[in-house]
Amino acid sequence: MSVALTRRPGLGRLRAARAPLHLACLGLVALVVLAALLAPWIAPDDPNAVDLGNALAGPSPDHLLGVDAAGRDTLSRLLLGARSSLLGPLGVVAFSTVAGVLVGLVAGWRGGWLDSVLSRGTELVFAFPGMLLAILIVSVYGEGLLAPVLALAIAYLPYVSRLTRSLVLAERERPYVAAYQVQGHSAAQICLRHVLPNIAPIVLAQSTINFGYALMDLAGLSFLGLGVPALTPDWGRMVFDGQTAIQHGYPLSAILPCVLLVLTVVAFNVVGERWADRVARRSR
Numbered sequence: 071m072s073v074a075l076t077r078r079p080g081l082g083r084l085r086a087a088r089a090p091l092h093l094a095c096l097g098l099v100a101l102v103v104l105a106a107l108l109a110p111w112i113a114p115d116d117p118n119a120v121d122l123g124n125a126l127a128g129p130s131p132d133h134l135l136g137v138d139a140a141g142r143d144t145l146s147r148l149l150l151g152a153r154s155s156l157l158g159p160l161g162v163v164a165f166s167t168v169a170g171v172l173v174g175l176v177a178g179w180r181g182g183w184l185d186s187v188l189s190r191g192t193e194l195v196f197a198f199p200g201m202l203l204a205i206l207i208v209s210v211y212g213e214g215l216l217a218p219v220l221a222l223a224i225a226y227l228p229y230v231s232r233l234t235r236s237l238v239l240a241e242r243e244r245p246y247v248a249a250y251q252v253q254g255h256s257a258a259q260i261c262l263r264h265v266l267p268n269i270a271p272i273v274l275a276q277s278t279i280n281f282g283y284a285l286m287d288l289a290g291l292s293f294l295g296l297g298v299p300a301l302t303p304d305w306g307r308m309v310f311d312g313q314t315a316i317q318h319g320y321p322l323s324a325i326l327p328c329v330l331l332v333l334t335v336v337a338f339n340v341v342g343e344r345w346a347d348r349v350a351r352r353s354r
Contacts, residue, residue: 099338106153114146117147125139125141136323144326148327152330155288162223166226167277171234173234177231178236205291214298230280234269238261289309
């Protein structure tokens with residue numbers, strides 16, 4: 071007897087409506103990454119070249135997006151700023167994902183007292199605000215990208231470790247794990263060769279979403295003057311520097327990095343959620 075599979079009404083139309091948004095966000099992510107990689111070669115001017123006599127000038131053939139309060143080319147600073155703006159979140163996601171997966175894998179696989187210790191430790195970190203931790207560390211070590219990246223990576227670690235732990239607990243109950251254990255495979259072999267590849271798509275999808283949040287957090291720290299050094303092109307720092315331009319009636323040098331930040335964060339979140347949704351549908 072064959073059973074006809076039915077779909078919920080309108081589900082196909084809903085997915086079709088979401089597809090253009092996903093493609094647009096994916097294209098934006100690719101465009102931003104490409105701009106960051108090619109910035110030194112496609113930037114029209116030196117991003118740190120000061121021309122006070124031309125300060126706050128509007129768009130012109132020489133400066134397509136105008137200049138800021140120090141006479142620096144806005145387009146060049148946006149392009150070069152993409153590099154530091156993306157490099158910081160990449161470091162946060164890389165460190166938090168590797169460390170979080172390791173902690174969650176050990177806690178979920180071993181269980182017992184080790185699981186309790188690791189889980190309580192990550193909960194303590196989870197309860198401490200990441201931005202406050204970053205501000206404290208930067209106040210000790212000074213401005214720069216390394217200190218806030220490490221601080222935010224520690225703050226993001228519990229999100230990855232808790233997700234990994236729950237996935238590992240589910241994988242441990244699958245028949246293939248028992249089969250490999252009977253065959254004499256070690257725990258390390260089972261985890262590295264079979265468990266990790268099975269949970270990797272979901273963890274990577276969460277890391278993509280975390281990238282967007284890390285981008286916004288690091289931009290906020292740069293806006294507060296606690297991120298990259300003053301002369302380094304960075305979107306968050308550009309918003310901070312653009313306050314003077316806003317007071318003189320020229321908001322473009324501050325609005326443009328804000329728009330890029332918002333669009334990039336939304337794009338990464340949409341791509342990550344879409345990826346997670348696809349992984350969830352395939353696992354059903």
